[in-house]
Amino acid sequence: QVQLQQSGPGLVKPSQSLSLTCAISGDSVSSNNAAWNWIRQSPSRGLEWLGRTYYRSKWYNDYALSVKSRITINPDTSKNQFSLQLNSVTPEDTAVYYCARDSGSYPLGDWGQGTLVTVSS
């Protein structure tokens, strides 16, 4: 059974970078059958898919157009985890952030516990 454990700060100052990590157990970040996503949820924006990373003989990334200029999702094979970095944050980036796994026919079939990130000075 796959488990995803999120970590990272809950408070970030405006204009700085938001960084979160999702540790994987029960699967490999390098799996050829999985993809690793970040999603966020806020009252104003609802659920918003941010992007994903996946390995198919080489690494690929897909990003949402709304954050494409500010986002990086990286795998860390040595620690079997992946990370989110969102640059130049504003209060509009305040949300609960989730990591989630795509596997086979099950997109976003497994989720982390969620992390509330508040952007405030």
Added chain:
Amino acid sequence: SYELTQPPSVSVSPGQTARITCSGDALPKKYAYWYQQKSGQAPVLVIYEDSKRPSGIPERFSGSSSGTMATLIISGAQVEDEADFYCYSTDTSGNHVFGTGTKVTVL
């Protein structure tokens, strides 16, 4: 940008059938997926590829899709089914989108 439109709320009496719609221009070509989110919890996949049910999801949850509309059906709704429900799909350019969400009340 691509949008998936859902009704804000649906109310149903226990034991009755609830239908939640999701409208999107790319749905004739793309699968719809449905997630249930209870208060304070992460979403849970209840329907994939329009009409398939993951293991462990009760049989009262079913799905269908026709044209630009996908539908989640809860047959014989239970009080424990109260939650927010979201559809999810992609547009023809590969952008991933969630629906606007529907609050289901069972009373």
